[in-house]
Amino acid sequence: MALKNQNPTTTNAWKNLQESYQKNKNVDMKKLFLQDVNRKEKYTLKLDSFTVDYSKNRINDETFDYLLALADEVDLKDGIEKMFTGDIINVTENRAVLHIALRNKSNSPVFVAENNVMDEVNDTLQKMKTFSEKVISGNHKGYTGKAITDVVNIGIGGSDLGPRMVVDALQYYKNHLKSHFISNIDGDHVMETIKELNPETTLFVIVSKTFTTQETLTNAETIKKWFLSKGATQQDIQHNFVAVSTNLEKVAEFGIAANNIFTMWDWVGGRYSLWSAVGLSICLALGYDNFDQLLTGAYEMDQHFRTASFNQNIPIVLALISIWYNNFFETDAEVVIPYSQYLTQFVPYLQQGSMESNGKSVDRDGNPVNYQTGNIIWGNTGTNVQHAFMQLVHQGTKLIPVDFIGFKQSLYGNEDHHNKLMANFYAQAEALYQGKTKEEVHLELKTAGQQDKIAKLLPFKIFEGNKPSNTLVMDKLSPKNLGKLIATYEHKTFVQGYIWNIYSFDQFGVELGKELAKKFLA
Numbered sequence: 419m420a421l422k423n424q425n426p427t428t429t430n431a432w433k434n435l436q437e438s439y440q441k442n443k444n445v446d447m448k449k450l451f452l453q454d455v456n457r458k459e460k461y462t463l464k465l466d467s468f469t470v471d472y473s474k475n476r477i478n479d480e481t482f483d484y485l486l487a488l489a490d491e492v493d494l495k496d497g498i499e500k501m502f503t504g505d506i507i508n509v510t511e512n513r514a515v516l517h518i519a520l521r522n523k524s525n526s527p528v529f530v531a532e533n534n535v536m537d538e539v540n541d542t543l544q545k546m547k548t549f550s551e552k553v554i555s556g557n558h559k560g561y562t563g564k565a566i567t568d569v570v571n572i573g574i575g576g577s578d579l580g581p582r583m584v585v586d587a588l589q590y591y592k593n594h595l596k597s598h599f600i601s602n603i604d605g606d607h608v609m610e611t612i613k614e615l616n617p618e619t620t621l622f623v624i625v626s627k628t629f630t631t632q633e634t635l636t637n638a639e640t641i642k643k644w645f646l647s648k649g650a651t652q653q654d655i656q657h658n659f660v661a662v663s664t665n666l667e668k669v670a671e672f673g674i675a676a677n678n679i680f681t682m683w684d685w686v687g688g689r690y691s692l693w694s695a696v697g698l699s700i701c702l703a704l705g706y707d708n709f710d711q712l713l714t715g716a717y718e719m720d721q722h723f724r725t726a727s728f729n730q731n732i733p734i735v736l737a738l739i740s741i742w743y744n745n746f747f748e749t750d751a752e753v754v755i756p757y758s759q760y761l762t763q764f765v766p767y768l769q770q771g772s773m774e775s776n777g778k779s780v781d782r783d784g785n786p787v788n789y790q791t792g793n794i795i796w797g798n799t800g801t802n803v804q805h806a807f808m809q810l811v812h813q814g815t816k817l818i819p820v821d822f823i824g825f826k827q828s829l830y831g832n833e834d835h836h837n838k839l840m841a842n843f844y845a846q847a848e849a850l851y852q853g854k855t856k857e858e859v860h861l862e863l864k865t866a867g868q869q870d871k872i873a874k875l876l877p878f879k880i881f882e883g884n885k886p887s888n889t890l891v892m893d894k895l896s897p898k899n900l901g902k903l904i905a906t907y908e909h910k911t912f913v914q915g916y917i918w919n920i921y922s923f924d925q926f927g928v929e930l931g932k933e934l935a936k937k938f939l940a
Contacts, residue, residue: 420505420506420507420509420782421496421497421500421507421509421782421916422492422493422496422497423781423782423783423919424491424492424493424919425781425787425788425919426488426492426789426917426918426919427788427789429488429491429492430487430491431484431485431487431488431490431491432488434484434487435481435484435485435488435742435746436746438480438481438484439481439746439747442476442477442478442480442481443476443746443747444884445476445478446884447474447475447476447851447884447886448851448852448883448884450478451473457473458471458473460473461473461475463730463731463732463735465718465719465722465732465902466718467892467893467899468732468890468891468892468899468902468903468906469890469891469892470732470735470736470888470889470890470891471888471889471891472735472736472739472888474847474850474851474886474887474888474889475739475742475819475886475887475888476747476884476886477739477742481742482729482738485738485739485741485742486728486729486738488738488741488917489728489734489738489913489917490728492916492917492919494728494734494913494916494917497912497916498723498724498912499724501515501516501518501912502518502528502720502724503528503529504516504519504528504529504530504535504685507923508685508687508921508923508924509782509921510921510924510926511684511923511924513684513685513923514530514685515685515687515690515923516528516530516535516683516685516686517686517687517690517691517693517694517908518720519535519536519539519685520539520686520693520694520713521693521713521714521716521717521720521901521905522536522539522717522720523713523714523717524717525540530685535683535685538681538683541681542680542681542694542695545680545695546680546695546697546698546701546706546709547701547706549660549678549680549698549701550698550701550702550705550706550709551705551706553566553569553595553621553702554593554594554595554702554705558621559657560617560618560619560620560621560657560658561618561650561654561657561658562618564618564619565619566595566619566620566621567594567595567596567616567619567620568595568596568597568598568615568616568619568620568621569595569596569597569598569620569621569622569623569699569702569703570598570599570600570611570612570615570620570621570622570623570641571597571598571599571600571623571625571699572600572601572622572623572624572625572634572637572638572641573601573623573624573625573626573631573634573662573696574601574602574631574633574634575601575688575689575770575774575928576687576688576689576690576691576692576696576770577601577625577626577627577634577662577688577691577696578599578600578601578625579601579689579763579766579767579770580689580691580692580696580697580767581599581625581692581696581697581698581699581700582599582601582763582767583692583763583764583766583767584692584697584700584704584712584900584904585597585599585699585700585703585704586760586761586762586763587758587760587761587763587764587895587900588703588704588708588712588760588895588897588900589703589760590760590829590830590895591704591705591708591897592703592704593703593704593705595702595703597699597702597703598611598615599699600637600641601633601634601637602633603632603633603636603637605640608637608640608641612641612644617644617645617648617649617650617658618658620658621658621659621660621702622638622641622645622658622659622660623660623661623662623698623699623702624638624659624660624661624662624663624669624672624674625661625662625663625696625698625699626661626662626663626665627662627663627664627665627682627684627688628663628664628665628668629661629663629664629665629668629669629672630665630668632932632935632936638672642655642659642672642673645658645659652673653673655672655673655674656673656674656675656678659672659673659674659678660674660678660679660680660698661674661678661679661680662679662680662682662694662695662696662698663679663680663682664681664682664683664684666679680695680698681695682694682695682696687923687925689770689771689774689775690771690908692904693712693713693716697709697712700712704897708897709897711896711897711898711901712897712898712900712901713901714898714901715896715897715898715899715900715901715902715903715905716901716902716904716905717901718898718901718902719732719733719901719902719905719906719909720905720909723905723909732906733905733906733907733908733909733910733912733913734909734910734913736821736888736906736910737909737910737911737913737914737917738913738917739819739886739888740752740793740819740910740914741914741917741918743817743819743886744790744793745789745790747817748790749793749816749817749818749819750790750793750794751793751794751795751796751816751818752793752794752795752796752818752819752820752821753796753797753803753807753811753818753819753820753821754768754795754796754797754820754821754823755797755798755799755800755803755820755821755822755823755846756797756799756800756823756824757799757800757801757822757823757824757825757839757840757842757843758799758823758824758825758895759799760895761799761823761895762798762799764823765795765796765797765798767904768795768907769795769796771907771908771911772792772793772795772907772911772914773792773793773794773795774925774927774928775792775911775912775915775922775923775925776791776792776793776911776914776915776918776920776922777791777792777927778791778792778915778918778920778921778922779791780920781918781919781920782919782920782921787918787919787920789918791915791918791920792914793914797821800822800839800842800843800846801839801842804842804846808846811850811885812849812850812881812885813881813882817885817886818885819886819887819888820846820847820850820885820886820887820888821887821888821890822843822846822847822887822888822889822890823890823891823903824839824840824843824889824890824891824892825891825892825893825894825895825899826840826891826892826893826894827893827894828894829894829895843889844889846887847887847889849881849883850883850885850886850887851883851884851885851886851887852881852883853880853881853882853883853884853885854879854880854881854883855880855883856876856880859875859876859879859880860872860876862879863875863876863879890903890906
């Protein structure tokens, strides 16, 4: 059965939220904390070491209850179950949406068209484990019999952003293999990447579901020519090239051996595919055990998402808060700021996950929507952002909700650095919430002996405050915790799209530019 189709603006909950917005849009969060001394505890969610504090938002109990009622009224529970049980919820492409099956650690059956897909998933995972261990140990040789030293992932979109982000985020756990990623069709970048590589000791992983993606195939052919120009033969390709694809015929034409092809399925969308064989470069960089921990973390969040009550459900609460700002405050954007330099690629990854999924303007019946859908996602790592765009967030004219992501422990144990990092993490959320009043600025200038500058500087030093944020905190950046974090935002995106009554799992918007590019090329 298909998803329930309902324009969210026709629900009673939506009408109640509109009234609640008019009453509470300018509510002072500081007063909310004074009125309820337990507000922080009440508005904090936990899953093991993962803590989400959403108390610094312009919501009260009434608003929150209406948001929960909205999720109930559109039958979100049914939508979640349909995804987990393999219903065709990607209706426009006639596909199930089962990235959750890729990390199904319970191994309970998951059916698509009466077939239990877990057998295929387990076979592929075992193949990834066996192959990655052979490469890491040096038992898989390049075409001249030398061990592999470098791995190049060739893909674009989800076939690049996911693996690249995870490998970058978890480089603390990396082994001796050097990882490289090629996605853009920019030939200069391709040549810059391969110019220092030794073809004898480099493994190329070509990731393309159809093996027809223009960028990926152009880059792969260029690298193949380079490889052959260095003294290798067509027969040697089988030693140094592997593919993640469903198009066996095209892969064979390229010269890749059948036993070096890793399976993909049409019930996994590209931007949700890092958990599949698309994550082969993750296995190669981190070792299969760390990849397995990544899957375990995502599975634990899946179980929480599927079973926790809505008011205690991390992805659902984050999605409802996002809808509150997007559809009632009419904020266009959300900022995501991880306080870890390891997560530099996390925001670009989320941009695809959210904006490609929910950048839709027609509902599930094919009618134009009369409300806002997808959010603009942007951000960078802190404390870099404090010397870049946070000026606009603090004192600009736009209301921009923020997600701060932090970790209690430093991986290398440098407490001095980490204490300063996390002091800034908490201070930014507090500054957005507290602001600085006219009286506080006046006293500050007076204390500094700058009485003569009060009249001139006063208006420029006032911070309005009352700016919303969530703080997401884990004990440390581990493969398991990263899995939880990624799955949190995946499910948040699903909930938003479901409530907005749009199809989140197709991406026809990427096709027109590709079609026109072919005409311009001709």
